[in-house]
């Protein structure tokens with residue numbers, strides 16, 4: 001066992017796990033090697049970990065020299081960082097051990113980045129198809145952050161999503177092919193009847209998501225798309241999905257409303273997106289900072305005003321409705 005209260009290896013910064021504030025420990029997890037267990041109850045939006053990479057794949061100069069490039073970069077690290085790297089899980093033992101440690105543990109440093117990072121602690125976090133935490137690269141900190149998105153009980157495993165979405169057979173196939181393991185998360189291990197129900201919901205979610213992402217539908221049948229968004233949100237609630245699928249859905253709804261000139265609702269959904277990003281990536285999340293201006297003025301976003309069919313002013317958000325009436329307004333269900 002490697003308790004998280006020990007000093008992080010050189011190059012790895014770990015702001016939360018000081019001896020005074022131990023949120024988690026690294027422990028053996030049945031069937032998954034090691035993993036992170038919560039040491040205390042953790043609430044959503046709590047920063048669990050913020051960590052700089054031990055090193056990045058920027059040192060790789062070509063496919064042919066990958067192993068040699070990595071060996072050189074590794075030798076340049078302090079001894080404890082080298083040990084931390086070499087102790088990480090290798091899912092593909094045999095030739096090219098360094099490349100395969102990267103393959104087993106690397107995270108891209110941002111959604112569009114070709115550069116991967118290896119982390120002493122974050123790389124120990126196992127996958128779940130219903131994760132209770134979300135990771136993201138914070139370019140302002142130059143660190144990967146992990147925030148809780150659901151309440152996590154002391155003793156519960158902290159989990160991230162390596163790949164999200166779809167019914168269990170699709171997910172299992174992708175995880176096996178892309179990451180080389182058979183997923184045994186709590187969703188994939190549900191009893192058959194429950195798994196079937198969950199799969200049914202997630203197949204429906206996939207179809208709804210396809211419709212919501214279809215620009216023709218958003219342009220010509222926005223009322224139907226908005227209805228599908230509401231159904232999808234209901235499925236996410238039922239399935240306990242609070243990862244980036246949820247913030248993406250909020251952003252999609254923002255765009256549907258904004259595209260048709262409904263600035264009042266667009267502003268509400270932009271705010272929901274920002275709040276969810278604050279929970280999953282912190283108040284200094286780039287996505288949050290970039291979207292905040294559209295809460296104030298949705299018309300500044302590129303999606304604004306292809307039509308004015310739903311035209312409202314931003315100030316038209318009602319203030320005196322009860323919850324039920326407000327929800328009806330929000331989903332454009334009032335006459």
Ligand SMILES: C[S@@+](CC[C@H](N)C(=O)[O-])C[C@H]1O[C@@H](n2cnc3c(N)ncnc32)[C@H](O)[C@@H]1O
Pocket residue numbers: 031032033034035088089091104105123124125126127128179180181182183184185
């Ligand atoms: C990035 S490592 C995570 C930490 C690793 N368990 C360890 O011992 O260092 C990824 C590996 O953990 C295991 N793993 C992660 N999530 C899993 C899951 N849901 N089911 C089964 N094995 C899992 C697999 O062996 C996978 O290749």
